[in-house]
Amino acid sequence: MQVFRGFYIILQAVIDKVACKARNMFRIKKLDIFITKQFGLLFIATFFICQFVLMMQFLWRYVDELIGKGLSMEVLAQFFWYMGLMLMPQAFPLAILLSSLIAFGNLGESSELTAIKAAGISLRQSMRSLVVIVTAIACISFYFQEVVGPRAFISFQQLLLSMKQKNPEVEIPEGIFYDGIPNSNLYVQKKDLNTGMLYGIMIYRMNGGYEDAAVILADSGRIQATAEKKHLKLTLYSGEWFENMRQSGLNVTANVPYRRETFSTKAILLDFDGDFNMAEAGEISSDARSKGLTRILHDLDSIREFNDSVGHAYYHDAKSYTFNIRPISKTDSLKIVKELAKEETNIDTLYLKLKGEQKQAVIRQAASDAQMALSNLDFKSEYSYYLNREERMHEMEAINKFTLSLSCLIFFFIGAPLGAIIRKGGLGVPVIISVFVFIVFYILDMTGYRMARDDNWTVFFGKFLGTAVLTPLAIFFTYKANNDSVVFNIDLYKDLAMRALGLRVKRHIARKEVIIEDPKYLADAEMLKNISLEVERYSEDHKLLHWPNPIKVFFRPGDDHEIEHINNVLEVAIEDLSYTKDNYVLMKINQYPIIATHAHTRPFQRKWLNIITGLFLPTGIFFYIRMLRFRFRLYKDLQHICRINEKLIPRVINLGDLQNEMSITT
Numbered sequence: 211m212q213v214f215r216g217f218y219i220i221l222q223a224v225i226d227k228v229a230c231k232a233r234n235m236f237r238i239k240k241l242d243i244f245i246t247k248q249f250g251l252l253f254i255a256t257f258f259i260c261q262f263v264l265m266m267q268f269l270w271r272y273v274d275e276l277i278g279k280g281l282s283m284e285v286l287a288q289f290f291w292y293m294g295l296m297l298m299p300q301a302f303p304l305a306i307l308l309s310s311l312i313a314f315g316n317l318g319e320s321s322e323l324t325a326i327k328a329a330g331i332s333l334r335q336s337m338r339s340l341v342v343i344v345t346a347i348a349c350i351s352f353y354f355q356e357v358v359g360p361r362a363f364i365s366f367q368q369l370l371l372s373m374k375q376k377n378p379e380v381e382i383p384e385g386i387f388y389d390g391i392p393n394s395n396l397y398v399q400k401k402d403l404n405t406g407m408l409y410g411i412m413i414y415r416m417n418g419g420y421e422d423a424a425v426i427l428a429d430s431g432r433i434q435a436t437a438e439k440k441h442l443k444l445t446l447y448s449g450e451w452f453e454n455m456r457q458s459g460l461n462v463t464a465n466v467p468y469r470r471e472t473f474s475t476k477a478i479l480l481d482f483d484g485d486f487n488m489a490e491a492g493e494i495s496s497d498a499r500s501k502g503l504t505r506i507l508h509d510l511d512s513i514r515e516f517n518d519s520v521g522h523a524y525y526h527d528a529k530s531y532t533f534n535i536r537p538i539s540k541t542d543s544l545k546i547v548k549e550l551a552k553e554e555t556n557i558d559t560l561y562l563k564l565k566g567e568q569k570q571a572v573i574r575q576a577a578s579d580a581q582m583a584l585s586n587l588d589f590k591s592e593y594s595y596y597l598n599r600e601e602r603m604h605e606m607e608a609i610n611k612f613t614l615s616l617s618c619l620i621f622f623f624i625g626a627p628l629g630a631i632i633r634k635g636g637l638g639v640p641v642i643i644s645v646f647v648f649i650v651f652y653i654l655d656m657t658g659y660r661m662a663r664d665d666n667w668t669v670f671f672g673k674f675l676g677t678a679v680l681t682p683l684a685i686f687f688t689y690k691a692n693n694d695s696v697v698f699n700i701d702l703y704k705d706l707a708m709r710a711l712g713l714r715v716k717r718h719i720a721r722k723e724v725i726i727e728d729p730k731y732l733a734d735a736e737m738l739k740n741i742s743l744e745v746e747r748y749s750e751d752h753k754l755l756h757w758p759n760p761i762k763v764f765f766r767p768g769d770d771h772e773i774e775h776i777n778n779v780l781e782v783a784i785e786d787l788s789y790t791k792d793n794y795v796l797m798k799i800n801q802y803p804i805i806a807t808h809a810h811t812r813p814f815q816r817k818w819l820n821i822i823t824g825l826f827l828p829t830g831i832f833f834y835i836r837m838l839r840f841r842f843r844l845y846k847d848l849q850h851i852c853r854i855n856e857k858l859i860p861r862v863i864n865l866g867d868l869q870n871e872m873s874i875t876t
Contacts, residue, residue: 241326241331241336242338242339243339245313245317245336245337245339245340246339246340246343248313248316248317249309249310249313249340249343250343252308252309252312252313253305253306253309255309256304256305256308256309256312257301257302257305257309259305259308260301260304260305260308261294261297261298261301261305264297264300264301264304265290265293265294265297268293268297269293272370276289285369288365288369289366289369289370292362292363292365292366292369293366295354295358295359295362296359296362296363296366298351298354298358299351299354299355299359299614299615300614302347302348302350302351302618303351303614303617303618303620303621303648303651304621304644304648306344306347306618306621306622306625307621307622307624307625307644307647307648308625308640308641308644309625310340310621310622310625310626310629311625311626311628311629311632311640311643311644312629312640313626313629314625314626314627314628314629314630315629315630315632315633315634315639315640316629317629317630318629318630318631318632318633318634319633319634323336323630323633327694332692333627333630333691333692334688334692337626340622340626341619341622344618344619344622345619347618348615348616348618348619349615351614351615351618352611352612352615355610355611355614355615356502356503356611357502359499360499360500360501360502363494363497363499363500364494364495364500367494367497367500368494371494382396382398382401382408382433383398384398384399384400384401385398385399387414391442391480392480393415393416394413394414394415394416394480395413395414396411396412396413397410397411397412397413398410398411399411406432406433406434407430407431407432408430408431408432408433409429409430410429410430411426411427411428411429411430411431411446411449412425412426412427413425413426413427413428413444423453424451424452424453425451425452425453426446426449426450426451426452426478427449427450427452428446428447428448428449428450428476429447429448429449430446430447430448431444431445431446431447431449432444432445433445436479441479441480442479442480443477443478443479443480444477444478444479444480445475445476445477445478446473446475446476446477446478447474447475448473448474449472449473449476450470450471450472450473451469451470451471451472451473451476452469452470453469453470453471498600498603498604498606498607499607501604501607503608503611506604506607506608507608509604510601510604510605510608513597513600513601513604514601516597517594517597517598517601520593520594520597521594524590524594595665598665599663599664599665602662602663602665602669603663605669606659606662606663606669606672606673609669609670609673609674610673613655613673613674613676613677616677617651617676617677617680620677620680620681620684621647621651621680621684623684623685623687623688624647624680624683624684624687625644625647626688626691627684627687627688627690627691627692628643628687628691630691631687631690631691647680650679650680651676651679651680652676654675654676654679654680655673655675655676657672657675658671658672658673658674658675658676659672659673714803714804714843715804716800716804717784717799717800717801717802717804718800719784719788719796719799719800721791721793721796722788722789725789725791727789728789728790728791728869729786729787729789729790730786730866731787731790731862731863731865731866731869732862732863732866732869732870733786734783734786734787734862734866735859735862735863735866737779737780737782737783738783738855738858738859738862739855739859740779741776741779741780741783741851741855742851742852742855742856744772744775744776745776745848745851745852746852748772748773748776748848749845749848752772754810754841754842754844754845755841755842755845757838758837758841760824760830760834763811763812763813763820763824763834763837764812764813764820764821764823764824764830765820765821765824767817769808769811770807770808770810770811773805773807773810773844774807776805777805777807780802780805780851784799784802787799787862790865792861792865794861795858795861795862795865798854798857798858798861799858801850801854802851802854803847803850803851805844805847806840806843806844809836809837809840810837810840810841810843810844811837812837813833813836813837
């Protein structure tokens, strides 16, 4: 009984501890409220900015449908409303990226982020409230793509189709036939947008079908809608009218097959409803962008089944028909083979037995059959490509609903750590970085979309390309920011580049404002004397101007401990002398070179890197020449150190003597 009671007490203590941690974890603290306010206000502002930018970019695609149509404010309001609903899922990630960058940049710039970390709260803990908010925004983005977006797309496409049919005189293109007017095809060679004149007009009218067609030619003309918006008035100048006179119920003699009329000016009324009416959904509802995820998955099964049936039908057609030659029975085929075997002939021999006219007929028939077969194959190829593309579009739209929502989280884990690292607020650097990141994501996403749409890449690879590239970047920035790593320290990268290229780094020792203890001048002078002696001894023992053995360079250890010791002693003396008040000493110690202690012996400090470099001849030659350059530079540096010591040691000794005299007098 005591054992069970003890176990119960331990279990209760563990449960209380876990519950306490859970309460502390999920408790809303003042810091969470503060950061949420900072992020929330910025997100609302940046969202409307991003939405406006995306809408303006999207508007340029449809500016021709809006200008000169006489659309009411209600119709324009619907146009922009549906456009905004469609673009909201795209504005969410960009707004999150920009607002998180500015929010954490402001915190870092005002040293508030430093105070948060000094209080023992890591960056990961300060981001937890925003992670919940961004996850909720991602769910909202998915809801818009699943429910609101498809409905808005259908309404937008209906509105756009109705706007195109509002004033067809603006829509008439140059150089191609326009069929936007019922029962008529209109061709315009050139049009003047300033005067509204049309030149080189050709009209095909089919009021009663093709047997009652009329062809109208005119040098110029003008088209405008009537006041009641039910007809189009077409005024033509200098033209001819050709009309077929064969109508049902009339017996027209063969001598008068058609009517021809020449005119200088003629006005024609064309039936056209110019009032704004919403077009029927029709084929719009079959577009993948007008469907939710459930309907896409349901329709994909039907599309794949239909595509398979079409593929099987084309396959059986290819087996049954070859160049429009119908299959023959097995008995007839065997009979033909036997007859050919008896005559010991082939197809070419049979062709040569034909007469000249028969040969020409056979050639014409063969060419016709080949052309027909080629046209049939082209049609089947285009139709199969259309069916396959329709299937890929549905698959991409289904994946896009997840990737676009996931991009909200990815952009947050890029923006927030970058803001904490850069520590720059406002709309300067954050806007530049946000635009750059979004452009990279947009290029990758659009490239993957086009390549997957055209069946050059798989759908999965194409749609996840942008996500796959930015996800490791988000993890890297979050890790670096949480560990206070200096990712964007320009001086660090500058030093690495100078070391890699072998460029010399100069000393920059400034005079100290506050000096607590004066240098030990006599001890420093003694160290400098010993350094000069060691440098002379080293120069005699090591022939730096001689070419070393490549085998020793790449395949054997090559640490130079003597140079390391000389450099360490020199740095100690320079560090102590940097606290001097004498300007001459400061000038001289700034002239000491910074010695590279390993580059003159081998390319890398790791043995396996040296072996790999030596085995690969081109890189081995490059690093061997680089090492020779460092040996010559070390030779010059050692000579320069000795020359500086000769001038500096007497000055340091004098300062030391003065220091001793002052200490004796005190």
